[in-house]
Amino acid sequence: MGKGETLNSWEVKQLEAGFNVLDLNKDGKIEFGELKIALSACGFDYNEEEIADMIRVVDKNRNPNGCVTKAQFKRLFSHQHPDQVQEEIEEAFKHLTNGEDELTKERLKEIFTSIEVEFTEEEINELIELADFLGHEISAITIEEFQLMCNEVEPTKD
Numbered sequence: 001m002g003k004g005e006t007l008n009s010w011e012v013k014q015l016e017a018g019f020n021v022l023d024l025n026k027d028g029k030i031e032f033g034e035l036k037i038a039l040s041a042c043g044f045d046y047n048e049e050e051i052a053d054m055i056r057v058v059d060k061n062r063n064p065n066g067c068v069t070k071a072q073f074k075r076l077f078s079h080q081h082p083d084q085v086q087e088e089i090e091e092a093f094k095h096l097t098n099g100e101d102e103l104t105k106e107r108l109k110e111i112f113t114s115i116e117v118e119f120t121e122e123e124i125n126e127l128i129e130l131a132d133f134l135g136h137e138i139s140a141i142t143i144e145e146f147q148l149m150c151n152e153v154e155p156t157k158d
Contacts, residue, residue, distance in 0.1 A: 007074065014150075019073045024115060029067035031055075041114035043095040089150045093143050102140035 007015070020026075024034045036051050046054075052065070058076060059066030096111065097103050105124050112119045131141040133148040141149075 007077070011077070012074065015074045015077055016070065019070050021115075022073075024117075029069050030073065031067045032065065035068075037115050041111045042092070043098050086147070089147055090143065092150075093146045102142055103146065104140040 019030065022030045022034055022038045024037065032051060032055055035054065036046075036048070039046055039051065055066055055068060056062050058068045058072045060072070093103065097107060100107070105128060108124050108127060109119065112124075128138060128141060131145045131149045132138045133145055138145065
């Protein structure tokens, strides 16, 4: 996708879902504290200055104490090439799993706990089931299943 090209409807839905995960207080914007918690939960070790720079780059007033709106968040991704997207999916998986081969139920619980999202055992099991695109009745998510899940045009479980 070249710079200036628009996102398709699936890409918009995926980005909106990602934004909603990061918008912890559900106020329609991602602020410094929310981004810091989310990055830490995913295994990133950014200092406060680096996180402030991320916000500053996107904030319309270039304010490191500002915020990222849903529209700004979507614009960040409107220029990515498909190969770059696949590399970022792999990188995200590595961070979510702390370099392990699978995203386990235990790791999902750690991530949700660290970003202060309440969950039930049933919801964790459903997340694993949703990623089972290969029909192997999995107990953890592999990189292949994670890629399929991220690339699925309409992710649903039949």
